[in-house]
Amino acid sequence: MSRKISVFLIIGLLLVMLGVNMTSFAKTETLKVTAEAWYFNKYPMEEAAQRFQADHPGVTFEWSKAGDFEVAPLMLAWSRNRYIADVAIVASPSEAVAFQAKGLLLSFDDVLVGKYAKDKWLQGFLDQCTIDGKVYAIPSDAEVMTLIGRKDFAKEAGLTDANGNIIPAKDLNELYSYLQKLTVKDSTGKTTRYGLTVNWCSEYMVYAYFSGIQALRGSIYDKNGNLDFSSKEALALLDFWQKGVKEGLISTSSLVDHSGPRNDMKSGLAAILWEDHARVIEIGKVVGQDKMQIVPIPGADTNGTVSYTMSLMIPKNAQNPQLAKQFVLEQMNADWFAHDLMDKWGKLLGLKANIEARRDDPIWKTVYSLADKSVGLPKTVDHAKMVDIMTAEIHNMLKMQQTPEKTLANIQKQIKPLNLKPIK
Template identity: 50%
Template sequence: AAQRNLRITAEGWYYPKYKIQEAAERFMKNHPDVKVTCDKIEMMDIAAYMLRWSRGKTDVDLLISRTPAELAAFVAKDLLVDFEDIFTGEFSKDNWVSGFLDACTIKGKIYGLGTDCAVFTLIAREDWMKEAGLADSEGKAIAPKNLDELYDYTRKLTRKDGTGKTVRYGLEARWHEVTVLQTYISGIQPLRGNIFEPDGTTVDFSSKEAHEWLDFWYKGVKDGYMSNACVVDHNAPRSHMKSGITSMIWVDQARFNECGKVLGFDKLTILPV
């Protein structure tokens, strides 16, 4: 039989994290008639795939994307194949984390398979919090009780030079297109205890807490206590913490391990929100 080709495309950082190359090699060993080609790209450009696929062309068969939200536009244009026929035997839906399948379900069908779920956390430099008087007698960081207190923490942890230029930010978050919704709702949940409007399905953008959350970040950037570098670089908070440019980051919990390996885990803490 003629050899078949399977093409996988993903951003470069996916490969070591999910061992894509190793998985491809195992698959080829178990399926000698299939050749798997793995391509790395610097940044996912959803619009480019949309245009190409709408013309009936593609250079990839399996696309590893970032968030389930990116699926909707493709499904609306009937450009994706659903995964409904794979959920049998050991792959039955009962054996999956239900939230992963729910997040990728559109119009009753599943168009993506979740691989991991990130919990957003407030990660802080505990040593700097101690210096700023934000720790208890044992040197353990004290969690802020509300948004006003968190803003005060941010101000106290910010450092500016003689000209007023910020040289160390108090707080950063991932307000990038990749995680802007997750960042938003991760703040609404602790403020309100619910992320939805009264209809139970629409994300809340109108409540008092929603406005307070967005105003909190707007004011922080305006006052020079928070960086807006994350708008163009979704890794900016992690990079800045690792290099000592920021004191706290509101990000997914994986960043704790990534920063801890560089700074030392004894210098970091996760504050409850």
């Protein structure tokens, strides 16, 4: 009897073990995606995961939500060979340079074929993700610097054509005359509506400055290949800003609040915004999309502007790198994902096809044209220090503590010891 029981037990045990082994045949693969927490709330990541799961049964997803500006700790963890994620969504490609400098990233070159081939992407965006000729990040959440105008205010000021569209200013002088017409002051001389509001908050400061330089002279570099802080256009731009602030035509709300300019626009406190194109959707939701128009910075229609992008990266120690690349391309660059970003937030992805589908819309037509001619800021070792110096000096100028000439001279002097050699 006891022998029978023993046999039963052994057979039972074997079956259980076999059962356990059978479950391991149905292998699940997990894709871990890390980004700042807001990214998951803002973008349709759940839907992207579900769609990917439908095409790739057995794949599960894990969202790893990081705090704001937590790139450095990520980098430290990766460099100690710790597995953090399969896909990392990071603020800007200039950070990709830092990751790549430590050899922490995988290249996308092997999957950029067919409809994802390199020539299918907006070059200005893809260039920002390219290091030593290899693509180490996929652009996401991309934006181009531009002017966004209120058509109704412009119409009041007589600055629109027969169709009610704002006539783009040809140069800074003409733009200045626009601001004079758009600005409204009360009986005490206090501005109740600014002609222009510019985002001068740290990183935006650099985008605003170089978008002006690119638009005015067709390049952000001087004749020696260094970032331009010495041309007559650079001086004209700073002069335009300072004069506008001094005369109450340009709002300085962004000096300490990066949301200041968009709030100026939403509340009707400003008629034109100098920031990224995506604000057009956000502001339009408040004041009415029919009142909004993308207007190129003077010269940008021919010379282009500056663009910037977030980046999707695959860490070298990812556990499912190929699957991660597939997810990034198949879902996070799909038409539906791109259009969701565009419609809800005004953000762009990098594939031309995604935007071309919307070119009938005047807003997207202008944005596409600007994006196609846009350039990214160079990836440099000391980029953050340059941002810091530029912000401090230009803020001092806007507070009338120094002249534009002195501002440019101070910037040149302080950036001299920095390593601002572009990493190609």
